[in-house]
Amino acid sequence: MDLDFSAAEDAFRAEARAWLTAHVPGTPLPSLETEEGFAAHREWERTLCADRWSVVSWPEEYGGRGASILRWLIFEEEYYAAGAPGRVSQNGINLLAPTLFDHGTDEQRARVLPSMARGDVVWAQAWSEPESGSDLASLRSTAERTEGGWLLSGQKTWSSRAAFADRAFGLFRSDPAAGRRHQGLTYLMFPLDADGVTVRPIGRLDGKPAFAELFLDDVFVPDEDVIGAPGQGWRVAMSTAGNERGLTLRSPGRFTAAAERLTALWRENADPSDTALRDRVADAVIGARAYRLSAYAGASRIAAGGSIGAESSLNKVFWSELDIALHETALDLLGPYGELSDEATEAPAHGGWAEGHTFSLAGPIYAGTNEIQRDIIAERLLGLPKGRR
């Protein structure tokens, strides 16, 4: 057992660090969650992609570097330590791409992945519906067979940045007569500018217009945009819910960097006799470290031929709660300045804490609520009996 990086891994880290030092914008881009910021972040994706840093873990043929999970973790550590911009393509890269690697056709991969890697096509997820959140399998939007493809109808919601994105992916009920509700679902990709698609932006808790509701009215989708077999959508969507995505949904580098910024804030501002606050800073540092080490263990397990399944639920609950605690501690350290948004002229020098705090509050909700994750942990890892939710 060891925690040592090889010379090649150290060289990879050095290369990433040098590139980021040379390319990360000196002044932060406008918020990713606005139209202007979205465009600026799309440009950043192109910059990343030009030197093959946008999707390091993908095979080279799609714009990646074929990096191992460990190298991906290294890249992410450097990325967040450098204070690089948020990733506008994250939903495509984290959710759609793994599905295409596992269930897509060569034609689909060749068509979808390179433009995703360049940021030319930005993808939004379309899972939730007004009546289907945690109970996703109850979804009602339909895909009706038509010549050469499908007609999509219904309503999707809480689709992040769909107001600015180009295309979306989600599950649709293609066989309403299927015996069980998990059956008869089909995984489809569709354009957001197609006839019959209406996108209505929804302001989020942070005031940004970055949620959207999608109204679909007989939107035509060709057969080539079905992923996996029709009717197998649930299995296709869920098979990538664990495994590597358990590590990649939120990279440890994000929290390592945030904990270091918090520690710096504490050293600069804190009253040394306030041990209650000191303890919370220490807990954030420890939590970020534990998450990082746990990811190394997960990467080692995968490298040794193992896999990560329901264990990804442990990660989800852990990082989402860590993120909130970390930001709450920062706000307490900042006192009266804690509530100032980035737009405030007197916002703290190490800005972003108020926005970061509001965003952290969403963590226990998105990507499967923490209540659902705890059910998964209890039932699949501890073997407790299923019960009513």
Place this chain on the structure above:
Amino acid sequence: MRFLLDDEQREFARSLDGMLTAADTPGAARAWAAGDTAPGRALWGRLAEAGVLALAVPERHEGLGPLPLELAISFAELGRHVVPGPLVETVAAAAFLDRLGDEPAAAEWLPRIAGGKALVSLCVPAASGPYALDPDAADAVLVVDGDTARLAETNGPLQPSADPVRRLARPLGGTVLARGPAVAAAASHAAEVAALATAAQSLGLGRALLDRTVGHVGQRTQFGVAIGSFQAVKHRLADTLIALEFAQPLLHSAALALAAGADHASAEIAAAKVTAGEAAYAAARTALQLHGAVGYTEELDLALWIRKARPLRDAWGTPAACRARVLATAPKGAGS
């Protein structure tokens, strides 16, 4: 990087677990609490045969170590099985004697520790408080105060602990063994070893509490169904597992740092200690709550685990002291 236990390490843990499962450790713990140390000493002999005590002793004194990772692995099993006695203190005393540079003292005690012939309690007031654990059962009680080490002559009256298996008393009198800066340095190293071993013990203790409670809620029915099917119960157990799972990599990393003699070992051990200690204590509270009234009885062996969680959380580094140590050294940056 391969941040995974290897097959040999896993097998070592499995064989200790098997040996201790068959050894009626709860019985030995109950006897120990009542002042009958014979079953505990017998257990100690078997642990020595398995090589556990030799892990803290260097080869030149008939040991196998120092091997901090294997020590952590084995102490997790000792915690899982509530093995009684000054186990942590004995391995920490071995670390002290190994570092002290006093060859006669090392030659006198270390082979006996490695062979399971000597139980040594250790009291470092600055790190462990004023009491020695199980001084009446130990063959020697080492006291290190500042830069002076002595072998205590006797001990004060027993101060019963909330965990009756932990027999505490003040070490008294005795002869000076060594004095000087090397003593303080060796004591601080010993305290790190003690903190690591205690963290490991906590982790194993917490896992046993979780396992037993999962078993209980799967069997116990109320309202016509197993109580483990209720979300309130499931979620509490899920949180218990999460806390234990994220303590483990901290423990293993801390052991590696100690083995490498890294500067950041102290901060890493502190992080592991507070995290494992808090996780085990939370596991104890969960175990008690989900067992209900029967958990609040002495008859159930579970009491042996529940009562140990809090003292282990605080022994050899309170949570507050550990958190302060984590921040005392600059955070280790990515890749550095």
